[in-house]
Amino acid sequence: MKKGIFFLLLISRVWAEPIEMKYVVSVEGLSFNPLIGYGIVVGLKGTGDSEGGSQTKEFLARIANHFGIQANMEKFKPKNAAVVMVVADIPPFAQAGNRLDVRVASVFDAKSLEGGELVVTPLLGGDNEMYAVASGKLSVDISSKSVAGIIPQGAILQKSIPQTWLQENNTVVLHLDPNYSFDAFLAIERTLQTTFADVEYTIENYTIRLKIPDNEQPAKWLGKLLSTRIDVPQVPSITIDSKTGMVVAGGNIVVTEAAIVYQGSQIAIGGSSASWGWPSSSPKEVAKLLPSSTTVQDLVTGLNQLGMSAQDIVKILQLLHKNGNIKARLQVL
Secondary structure, rough: OOOOOOEEOOOOOEEEEEEEEOOOOEEEOOEEEEEEEEEEOOOOOOOOOOOOOHHHHHHHHHHHHHOOOOOHHHHHHHHHHHEEEEEOOOOOOOOOOEEEEEEEEEEOOOOOOOOEEEEEEEEEEOOOOOEEEEEEEEEEHHHHHOOEEEEEEEEEEEEOOOOOEHHHHHHHEEEEEOOOOOHHHHHHHHHHHHHHOOOEEEEEEOEEEOOOOOOOOOHHHHHHHHOEEEEEOOOOOOEEOOOOOEEEOOOOOOOOEEEEOOOEEEEEEEEOOOOOOOOOOOOOOOEEEEEEOOOOHHHHHHHHHHOOOOHHHHHHHHHHHOOOOEEEEEEEE
């Protein structure tokens, strides 16, 4: 049975609302740093990797040998264990001892990770150095058929990653979030001219380079800058969860004139009639006509009526957004 899209409508308008600058810009040199590792989940109830999984047996044998147990790899039964990929992200300013959320996913052919526990696993950075250690009980993601899950606060950071946001001559570089319009850029400049009138800055290609005053402590000053509220027009947005089929969007997001032909179905947006049907050219084709004021909600409703799957609808929305027919920020989870 095909899974339909559940649509959550938020009635909204595009208006200017004061928000903190940190939600509009990014600081060069301050970013999340990904970590990755490969480990093994044990305690599964026969839903682990298949009996022929030599890699899983090797993993188990190495763990046993590490603790001085001389184990024959061939005697291990991997069906109660599964090899997994483990990932986490180090946020800016995280220090040794901080805990990180961990995401885990099966690597081979495990049927389910439900009830499993991750054995202590080192997590490496892009420089192949170990930065964290992960372990703990999994909470599985049912929408992924239970072959992926998370361990909240499941990793302990062993060492921090140095941040290089403070550049030569006591300067800091800000980049405007590309999802915001030029109005946001102007709002930032107005704030600099009023609230931070003593700060020297240059602007080029949506990038702002600021010189921190010599009498200011750099980190404290940056925190003050990023917490300053600016009046920024809110950008219409659509968020799609491709796993559950949920779409969250503002009620005023209109789809501009377009024609869609997809797997035997025809949809025309921007016709003069509000009617939903016209004779199709083939008995196997299904045709729909949508008016020029069609919203994302109308479109999703129509696609659901055509019997399209959640994956099909997500793909159509992505293509319409890429083609410029949906003027909104699109995020697919």
